[in-house]
Amino acid sequence: MSWFSCIGKSHKKSKEKPEKRKEESSLSEKLKLKPLLDMKKEILKDGADHISAQTFAFRELAVATKNFRNDCLLGEGGFGRVYKGRLESTNQIVAIKQLDRNGLQGNREFLVEVLMLSLLHHPNLVNLIGYCADGDQRLLVYEYMPLGSLEDHLHDLPPDKKRLDWNARMKIAAGAAKGLEYLHDKANPPVIYRDLKCSNILLGEGYHPKLSDFGLAKLGPVGDKTHVSTRVMGTYGYCAPEYAMTGQLTLKSDVYSFGVVLLEIITGRKAIDNSKGVGEHNLVAWARPLFKDRRKFQQMADPMLQGQYPTRGLYQALAVASMCVQEQPTMRPLVADVVTALTYLAAQKYDPDSQPVQSFHLAPATPPRTRNRTAGLRKAKVED
Incomplete structure (x- = not known):
């Protein structure tokens, strides 16, 4: 089911103001896609009155990025390149994402992102400032997140880069x-996010995390429906197994992806790492047998922590991760329960000067796959 069939057309006469309808129609016409009616009503009952994002001319964004110079380049993803820029009109520092016209994502994903981030607002979602749809140019303008992505702080770090401590990791996870x-x-x-991964979690001052990149997001099932069916999209290593096999997408698919991210935060390992030995390429497959024996939990902690973490906190965080990556979606917790557990862990500040430093080792290679295990999440305990 596509985004458009999820939203559908309204058969009732619109009561919206003419200028609002004109604004939405203008966006749809620019993108050469059919108009979307009653977006506020369908997507978020208490959402914004209209598409709040500004429109920019391509020239404005070219000036902001010094004509997209390489020294302004922040990174590159499935959508295209992301540049750091300064808006001439407001002097605001922003991140500008330019659609790769030959890339994997196109007009539909662009429109989904504009709509999602214009109508959904939360301190842990990145703020969309505006967009450009001049001719065949497609660009998105976001608030600038000075610390980059979570991936930048976990994987392939240069020797001089500060490692995330335990407190920062739990704050980001929560x-x-x-x-x-x-x-x-x-x-x-x-809304099913569908593309939760470390590179899509951006960090502001004080390691404040925000989810970004909503081009693959889908409206979730409503009423008696248990799932939405769609082509499999996302990133290998983060996709829930039932979604990868059947294309059936649920809220629990996101919970699985979050569990993979939480494992990355705890272990410092990548979701997929072909440089590891046999049996250790896939993070979840490597971790599952270790979840069964709490004597091995400390071997799962990121060596970069150098033993500076609370033993109890480590065990509880691993308990949350283990339940999120259960193979059966019905065995995974609701994200509200995950928030409860991680908010508690984030509030338990670890002080290496007053609390013991743990011995740390590298974990062993992966034994054969083992059966699933269930546990109560709110207490975040793991069976011995």
Whole structure:
């Protein structure tokens, strides 16, 4: 089911103001896509009155990025390149994402992103400032997140880069979970993010996390429906197994992806790492047998932490991760329960000067796959 069939057309006469209808129609015409009616009503009952994002001329954004110079380049993803820029009109520093016209994502994903981030607002979702749809140019303008992505702080770090400590990791995990909770529980109908991964969690000052990149987001099932069916999209290593096999997407698909991210935060390992030994390429497959033996939990902690973490906090965080990556979606927790557990963990500040430093090792290679295990999430305990 596509975004458009989820929203559908309204057969009732619109009561919206003419200028609002004109604004939405203008966006749809620019993108050469059919108009979307009653967006506020369908996507978020208490959302914005209209598409709040500004429109920019391509020239403005070219000036802001010094004509997209390489020294302004922040990174590159499935959508295209992201540049740091300064808006001439407001002197504001922004991040400008330019659609790669030959890339994997196109007009539909661009429109979804504009609509989602114009109508959904939360402290843990990145703020969309505006967009450009001049001719065949497609650009998105976001608030600038000075600390980059979570991936930048976990993987392939240069020797001089500061490693994330335990407190920062739990703060990031709890904040990302709150952003996901907003999409699942506050949006109506719920929104399935579908592309949760470390590179899509951006960090502001003080390691404040925000979810970004909503081009693959889908409206979730409503009423008696249990799932939405769609082509499989996302990133290998983060996709829930049932979604990858059947294309059936649920809120629990996002919970699985979050569990993979939480494992990355705890272990410092990548979701997929072909440089590892046999049996350790896939993070979840490597971790599952270790979840069974709490004597091995400390071997799962990121060596970069150098033992500076609370033993109890580590065990509880691993308990949350293990339940999120259960193979059966019905065995995974609701994201609200994940938020409860991680908010508690984030509030338990670890002080290496007053608390013991743990011994740390590298974990062993992966034994054969083992059966699933269930546990109560609110207490975040793992069976011995």
